Structures are given as C-alpha cells and as structure tokens.
Amino acid sequence: MRRRTFTASVGAAAAAAAVTAGTLPAWAREEGGRGGDAYVWRNAAVNGGGFVPGIVFNETEPGLIYARTDIGGCYRWQEDSRTWTPLLDWVGRDKWGWSGVVSMATDPVEPDRVYAAVGTYTIDWDPNNGAVLYSDDRGDTWGAAELPFKQGGNMPGRGMGERLAVNPADNAQVYLGTPSGNGLWRSVDHGRTWAKVESFPNPGNFVVDPSNPTLADNQGVIWIDFDQIGGKIYVGVADPADPLYVSEDGGATWQAVPGAAEALGSADGNRTIPKQSAVDNTNGYLYVVTGYDPGPYNGAPASGDGGRIMRLATQTGEWTDITPAYNPRGVIPGFGGITVDRQNPGTLMASTCNNWWPDEILFRSVDSGATWSLSWDYAEGQDRHDRFAMDSSGSPWLSWNGEDQLPQYAVKHGWMIEALAIDPHDSDRIMWGTGATIWGTESLTQWDAQGDLIGEVEAGQRVPLPVEQFTVGVRAEGIEETAVLDLAALGGTLVSAVGDVGGFVHTDLDRAVPMIDTGWSTGTSVDFAQANPDIVVGTGNVHGNEKGHVGVSTDRGKTWRNAAPVEGVPGDGHGGTVAVTADGSRILWTPGDSEVTPVYSTDLGETWNPVQGLPAGAKIRSDRVRASVLYAFSGGVFYRSTDGGATFADTGATGLPTGAVEDFRAVPGHKSHVWLAGRGDEKEGIGGGMWRSKDGGATWKRIAVFETAESVGFGKAARRSGYPAIYTSAEIDGKAAIYRSTDGGSHWSRINDDDHQWAWSGSAITGDPEIYGRVYLTTNGRGIVYGDIAD
Structure with a gap:
C-alpha cells in the first residue's frame, strides 16, 4: 500500500x-x-489504543474474522492486507451509543450474515435503548432491530460472552443474552425481530456493587453455546447459585444443569460466575472459565483464587475441575478467555484476566485440560523465561515509553485479556485482545514443540530449559479506537491529545508512532506557537506527583520535557487546557477540575505565576497574530489579556x-x-x-x-x-x-x-x-x- x-x-x-x-x-x-x-x-x-473485548472467527469460511470494541464500533479482517475495516462509521450522533458493541456473531451456515448487539451504557449516560444490527453482506450494510432495553458495550462485564449466538442447526435462530434482568431473547428470522424467551427461567442476579451506579447492574444472561453432538443449547447466567441452563428440545424448555452451582458458582469461598465457554464437539466437552468479578478491570479477591476452568462432559453430565495447578504469581486472579482448537479438539487455551504484575499468562493444554503449560514462568527468584517474543513495531507506543524491569516487560502480553481465539481453520493462528491492542501469531503450534520452560535439578532448584521462541506481533492495523480530545495541525506535523494513551506527533499519517514522552495517562490539550511552530505545548492527566502536567517541546514535537508542577494542583488527573502565545514566549495553563486559578510561565514552564483576573477553570486561547493578546471564557464571560496573559479583564x-x-x-x-x-x-x-x-x-x-x-x-x-x-x-x-x-x-x-x-x-x-x-x-x-x- x-x-x-x-x-x-x-x-x-x-x-x-x-x-x-x-x-x-x-x-x-x-x-x-x-x-x-x-x-x-x-x-x-x-493501531489500537483501546479495549478489544471480542474476536470472532467464522467457523465455515477461512479468513472471515470480526473484532468488537467497547466504544469504537466493530471491524472485519481483510486477509489480503492483514488489516481491519471499520463497519459502523455510519452511526450518527443521534444513536452514538450504537458504537459500543457488546457482542458479535457470524453465521456458520451462511457466512455473509453477521450480527452485532450494540448499546454503550445500561445507565442513563446513554439516552437510547440498544439494538441488534444485522447484515447480509458481512457488515458492508446493516439493518437495525431496536430493543426495548439498554445494552452495555462499555459497562462492566463487556468482555464476557459471546452474548449473541447463531444456532448452527437452524441459522434463522439467533439468541441474545441480556443484562439488567431482561433475560434471554431470540430471533427466528435472522435478527429482524426479537422476542423474549418466556420459558427461560433465570435472568441472573449478580451485581458487583449495588452502591455504585456503574457497578450496580445485574450482569444477566452471559453467553449461549451449542453442543452439536447431542443437539443441546447451553446458556450461562450471572447467578452463582444457578449459573448454567440447558435445553434439549431446541429452546422450548430449559433446565438447570446438575452440579453447575458447585462447579461454577464458587471458588475458595468466593462467589463466581461463568464468564465464557467453548465447546469441543468432537470429544463432547463444554469448557467454562469463571471469575469472581465480571471484569475487565479487577484482579483477584482479597483472599483465595478468583476463578476456575471447569469441564462438563456433555453426554454424561460429569464435571471435572481442570484449573491449572500452578501460576507463577501463586494464585489465579480470575480467568478471561477460553478457546478450543477446532482442528485439534483436545487442544485448548485460556487467559488470566488482570494478572497485573508482572504480566498476563496464557495457558495451553493438549490433553483436554488434564495438564497445562504456560506462556512464561520463573526460574530461580524472578528470572523470567518466555515462549515467545513480543514484536510491537506495528504499534511502537505499546512500550509506553518504558523499559524492561524484569520480570515486568515494557511490552506486555497485555491486560484485560478476554478476547482469545484460535483460528478454527488454522491451528497456527491465534489472536487475543487486550486493553490496548490485538496480539497474534501464525506460529502457535511451535509452543508444543518447545517442551517445558523450566526444569528441576538437585535440591529443587528451578532452571530454565532452552526453547526456540516464536514471535507474537501486533494484529491491530486498521483498528482505531482511541478517544481523542484535542489536535494541533502545524503543517506537516499533527499533534494530538488522546485518552488513555497520552498523545502522538505524526509526520506521516500512515505510520503508527511512539506516544509523547510526558507521562500523561490521558492527554487533554495541545497548542503551538503560530509564529514559531517549533514550540509545542500540551497537558494531560497524570498519576501521582512525580511529573508536571504540562509538556513542552522546542523541536516541533520530536522531544519533550515536563514543566514544573504547580503548587496546589493534585497529581492525579487535572490535565486541563494549555495555550502558548503566538511567539512562543509564554505558556498559560488552566488545571482541570481544580480550585487553582490559571497560571502563566515566561520561561517555558520552569516557573509559574498566577494569572490575575480569571476564575479557576477558565479556558484560555492565544491570538494567532499578536503575541501579547490572549482570550479566555468562563461562565458566560469573555476575557482578554493584552500583557501576555499576566492579567485578564472582562x-x-x-x-x-x-x-x-x-x-x-x-x-x-x-x-x-x-x-x-x-x-x-x-x-x-x-x-x-x-x-x-x-x-x-x-x-x-x-x-x-x-x-x-x-x-x-x-x-x-x-x-x-x-x-x-x-x-x-x-x-x-x-x-x-x-x-x-x-x-x-x-x-x-x-x-x-x-x-x-x-x-x-x-x-x-x-x-x-x-x-x-x-x-x-x-x-x-x-x-x-x-x-x-x-x-
């Protein structure tokens, strides 16, 4: 290209x-x-920049893959270019919540059909109800079946599921698991119309925190899966006392699965729910991963492990706990994703969810969960050894401007891993989504040839064993899901302030670049000196008080340094807005969400002085011609300064x-x-x-x-x-x-x-x-x- x-x-x-x-x-x-x-x-x-909670491969057609994001729509994979094509750019401001995709399903019988359950919030932040979008041309065009309730594409639990599923025995039937006590829904006309499955007995009851509005929603009906050997339909429910149901008559009637509460509803005394499932239709197994929290943020509970991997023999009803017995961290914080190799059904993989330090772990079994191997492990102490090397060249900002601090790498396996999928047509290909990107490889089966990572010698000493690493790389090219807050176009250079990933300086719009090295958790504002565009300034939210919020560049954004902190401005958050005069001689900063009034600097942020005449929170802009003139607005009052921002007047x-x-x-x-x-x-x-x-x-x-x-x-x-x-x-x-x-x-x-x-x-x-x-x-x-x- x-x-x-x-x-x-x-x-x-x-x-x-x-x-x-x-x-x-x-x-x-x-x-x-x-x-x-x-x-x-x-x-x-x-290339990336946000949470990818779901990746869905079509089981019939090779190369047909979809990815969903929590606020940025959904995408279809282009095999020839190895890039993703956005599918929901047509969503307008009147239905902006439809850009949050809580689930997707691709039809295994007619691969041209695809479905997306949309709606960003179940709380009143989103004024509209959710919908199920349906397409007969792989997402090039869509119809919409609006629902009488909201959906939560950006709510807790958005990585569970999939909540949408096409019945392979009758692909006109599409099932939808819903939150908020709305139960199980079904369409019998390829998603055009929907009705509640009145015979389904349990809408769920699991609430993370009833005192917090964003955590108080009932997680509801989580996923639907199909046992094609026995023709059974399984449904996972967010109810620790009754987490799994089955229908043996095509969805007409439903029964609780015996033993499910003991298998899925508790782990070391912690209430847990069935977050995801995968079916092995060759060996007759239903695999389920559980967690004490729907995710995607929280780690392990205060005590004990946070989840299990359970295996149900669908023909006999026997439950087996196949949770990996070993984790280098010592406890399992909870699981996120699970996937089965369709070409080799006894092979499956699972991911931890929020194993925050030092990294997530991928588990792999080639014997239906009887034994497991790990993506990385410790030898003695914290001497870490990995099966694969991470290549972040597709998104160089994934190092977060950091360096390896063993055993914690700057470029990580990820976090919030809930999207985990082995290609059903190619055992060598896997993709997984994180809070920032999609990772993948086409060399997965090299894992099995490596053998153990760690061996033991006399006296129990753990020693590393030699393995030939394969490479895992970025597979997010074309997925653009950042929330952008501000832009400055200098001519040949574009500077951005971006949520969660700080900001960027682009001189080539087709090339992903490292993030601005200022320590921002979220960039909030950028500006440049109109008469001297080598001087660029920005501000952003920060964690702690180690660095100032304002960043300064004197070489058109190539390098940055942090300005001095301002006394009285808290370290967390508070990025606010920033302006620089037309000649670059003065910087003005309004701290965000702070009682501190705006400040100005005459030495590129080395020192700060309080502005006179402006209230806290006033937004400031510079005149683009006269260096002595700046403007401000707050509460209906427009202000002007004629002395370089030292004083303002109405x-x-x-x-x-x-x-x-x-x-x-x-x-x-x-x-x-x-x-x-x-x-x-x-x-x-x-x-x-x-x-x-x-x-x-x-x-x-x-x-x-x-x-x-x-x-x-x-x-x-x-x-x-x-x-x-x-x-x-x-x-x-x-x-x-x-x-x-x-x-x-x-x-x-x-x-x-x-x-x-x-x-x-x-x-x-x-x-x-x-x-x-x-x-x-x-x-x-x-x-x-x-x-x-x-x-």
Missing part, C-alpha cells in the same frame, strides 16, 4: 469511498462557489451562553478574530451554535444557521487572499455533521455524509495550514479522522 504523507495527493483509489455534500439548502450549497466537494476519509494511524461582551460553550479558537493570520462554538442556553433565552468576533471578543455576531456547535477550527484558505477555511462539528436543521465555510462564514456546506459520521466527533477540529480542504477531527472511539477533497 502506498504510504500517504502530509504532502501526498489524494487518489481516487483510496480505501474509503468518496462522499458528497448531499441535498442541502441554497445557503449550504453555494459556499462561495466551492460547495459540494467530494471527500475521502481516513485515519491517522495509531470584555463586556453580552449574548454569549453562560455554561454551554464547547470550544473557541482564534483565527490564524487575522488579529482579534475569534470564533466560539456552543449549545446555547434556553433559560437565558440564548440560542446555540456559533458566534464570531472581529474585535477581540468585545462584540459578537451569532451565526444563526447553527442550532448547536461543538468545535471550530481553521485551515488553508481556498484562495490566496481569502479567509481561512472554517470547519465545525455542528448541527443544522437537526443534522449533526461536519461543515465547512470558505468565505468567512457566509455560506456553509456539509463535507461528510451518512456513511461517515463516527458516532460523535465534537471535542476538537482543525484544518491543515498547508493543504486546502484537509480537515482533522476528533472522535470518541474511532481515533483521529482526517478528510481530503477527492481528486
């Missing part, structure tokens, strides 16, 4: 389809005579919303020009949308066409002497979309279409200062998206 840099042209053969402006009113189509441009949309490559502006301003930015090349995006304020009688000022915020004009606006940014002008192109994520006539103006805001056109909406894209937007028409935008789970005018 041709690598695309910042200066490369946009070819018509791009992977993403071109989009049109669609049918718009005259004011939107005209746009100075340049409306209706077709756009091509892509991602700046990060401009006296009226008519601005009091608390619903999402973003404001100053215009490059135009002193005193400021644009502001907001939602309006019904109580104050102030409409939402966009406002602009040409006098440094003293007076404002509302752009009435917008009902709401969430971000505003600027890029290269359409004409040499023209006003910079203006971009916004906003709403017109009830349609949330990406809009552009090339004539100073007199006319606007929509530049995305209904196939490219990315659920929500409101945190920040910016054009490119050197490439006309290019726009970068943030998403909440689909990474950094950018668009170019198609050739």
